[in-house]
Amino acid sequence: MIAAIRTTRLPNRAGIVLPSTTKAWPSVGASRGLKPKVEWSDLIGRVASHGDREAFRSLFEHFGPRIKGLMLKAGCSADEAEEIAQGTLIAVWRKAGQFDPASTGAAAWIFTIARNLRIDSLRRHARAGRFGEDADLANMPDATEPADVVISRVEDTARVKAAIDRLSDEQSKVIQLSFIEERPHPEIASLLGIPLGTVKSRIRLAMNRLRDLLDEAP
Amino acid sequence: MSITHHPPEDLLADLATGALGEAEHLVVGVHVAGCARCRRFVQAMEQLAGEALENAEPAAISDGAFDLLMARIQEAPPRDTRPSEARNVDEEEHRDLPEILRRCRLGKRRRVAPGVSVQPIDLPGRGKARAFLLQSAPGTRMIEHTHTGTELTCVLKGSFSHAGGRYGPGDFDYGDEDIDHRPIVGDEGPCLCVVAMIGDLRMNGFFGRLISPFVRL
Structure with missing residues (x-):
């Protein structure tokens, strides 16, 4: 009897659950029941305007693990990757007011913070020989203003965006x-299902194409 | 004067993702700071990186990390962690250096050959490359040299020319072992460059042997 109920319920439940849990990997905010298209910029805005803790928690839960994942892939140790993820989110909290949604996307802005922390972490590493006590989060340098990176001055936003939109999916994928x-x-x-011998030329072509698209007048 | 020589796209991409060593980062950064075209490329890479971050495979963060983070935010007020102001502005001639360079600590300037002086840049980490400012008098013919590594140069003032063309302020020159350099400094004034050098330089002339000890540092 009970078994019968179980067997009738299971497929039913699976039928309901499966479509809503996006198992595939562009998973955007799936974890907390947020709608697939979350406007991260709005959440950053809420953090900036009134220190909205719940908005910040959503940002933390979405970006924290992804920053860590990306940093692991880029060769950081698990500790470093987590520290960079946490340091990045601290900077997001503190610098939310400096974020300009008109000039850059939330994810790109957060990436640049993580990148700057990674650069600083590598340097501290080199200096100290290994991660010492000064690697404490409170001592993280201001990640939006790194010692010597004065790149990311956003000016030609529309032009950059137009160029990226025109890059084929395959080309942006190979660059990423x-x-x-x-x-x-x-x-x-193996990820793209192309012969090893053509990877190099695909990358080169994609980079040249991006350069050409950026050079074209808007 | 407009910039005509740019870094290869790979270097711009590595700058955008933070993958460059310190010395290379500095020299490519100096170029990008003055070049709108390359800044756009770097921005595009940052946008693509943002997309990649959105799609990155999440890696679990330790339990309770959020509460810990909030506690840290509350207890540690934002510190003003701007880099120390150690710099070399006392040298009149360096006042107009790009901002990135003015924030660097510069070593002692040394004459290494007639008309040629070098000022090392102290970099906080220990990358594989060295960085320095290279100043040469107008009309100097640099020693013929080839590389066992790579050399990244960005012109700050003046100009030089070699087989690859003329390099003026903002121009970027990339040399590797395949290239035989024999640059000649332009007549219009002293040429100041910021250089990152990975590996060794092989000097092919008398002066080369003279300055080799310096170059190995």
């Missing part, structure tokens, strides 16, 4: 795999 996830070529070959 190679430069952002820093995957070795054999891995890129």
